Amino acid sequence: MSAIVLDPGLPEGHRRLMATRPELLPPAPERPAWGGRTLGDVLAVLPQSALWGFLPLVVGLAHRGRIVLLTGLLLQGATLGVWIRYGFTTFFLAGSAVQALAFLALLALAGESPVAGYGRRHRGRYVTAAMLEPLDAALLERTVAATATVLRSRLDRDGLLDGIANRVILPRQEWDIAETLTELTRLRREQAGARSGRVTERISAMLESQEEALDVATRALARRISSLEEYARRTEEAEEVYAEWRTLRDLADDGDAYRELLSRTVRDDLAAGEVGELAERAERLEASLRESVEQARLAGLTLIPREG
Structure with a gap:
């Protein structure tokens, strides 16, 4: 990990996060286009959102987190219930709607990391060995x-x-x-x-x-x-x-x-x-x-x- 020294006057929360990931500093001084999101982010989000729409339990099992697993389990049960009760067409439409929402949510989380954002915002108030x-x-x-x-x-x-x-x-x-x-x-x-x-x-x-x-x-x-x-x-x-x-x-x-x-x-x-x-x-x-x-x-x- 690269050595980093931060201005003691920075907010404590910003200091703590920047100190844990100094390799993400320094970012470009200008805010990146599309918030740092790239075509690679879109291509990575597409299959994940599809899984959330139709096989959310797979996502829950892959993440192994209790909250994600529980969410995936409940969502999987709901989608199967829709299929059994209302048929495949309604199931497909509901899954597509969930996929669209998941796509937007995941894409919003992609892009520039908070550390890079703080680095751009506090440029000149930190020094790393790499600089x-x-x-x-x-x-x-x-x-x-x-x-x-x-x-x-x-x-x-x-x-x-x-x-x-x-x-x-x-x-x-x-x-x-x-x-x-x-x-x-x-x-x-x-x-x-x-x-x-x-x-x-x-x-x-x-x-x-x-x-x-x-x-x-x-x-x-x-x-x-x-x-x-x-x-x-x-x-x-x-x-x-x-x-x-x-x-x-x-x-x-x-x-x-x-x-x-x-x-x-x-x-x-x-x-x-x-x-x-x-x-x-x-x-x-x-x-x-x-x-x-x-x-x-x-x-x-x-x-x-x-x-x-």
Whole structure:
């Protein structure tokens, strides 16, 4: 799946759908003729509508969905009832009417996907790796991976990274980086176009100066992305400690059950020692957890823009 970064200001429903199908982006800027419907759509809809008109149960069995299956079963029973009660001619006319309605309904559902429509509507407010030059696309993928690591972590969900509004700050950082990468790609392609023509000595000197500026900007952005990756790495490390601490804490909470089990076979003081060791391990790990989380928080705080 191609990496995609979306403007945090987009409607949440649009963002969610566009993020799931980035391969459908970007569409043509103009609305396609006939809503994107083609002769192929018509040819595909014709047999399906015929089945809905005369053999709807086949459609229901093919889709395997409960609602579609139930609809097909009821419709099949109705069409057979019409045939038995009113004869074949009425059955054929009724089936043809259902086929016509099904054809219109299926054709209405064909054409441009909602994702493509959103992409056309929100053009300029999303960036995919496919839209960028290879170097910039690689930087975008690193950014997306690091951001996802933090936002999907149990630490963030459980609020351990307090003081850092990850759900607000990271998408903004991600989008800012994506916009910068888009501009870098535009300038790289502009340079490539200039070099493909007649290059005089003065043009060459100008292009070299511009290329150096691009390199400086790329290195600066790469350092920013490295800071984001460091935050993600620290978060992963702290999350491993957090998972271990939660397991030990649960085991320590079950101390009474273990104490009772051990006391059946060994002395009570040994049983108490075994259980006490679990609690001590949990306490030591908790201290390590606090340190790991603090390191992650410090790495995250460096991403927060300074005011003034």
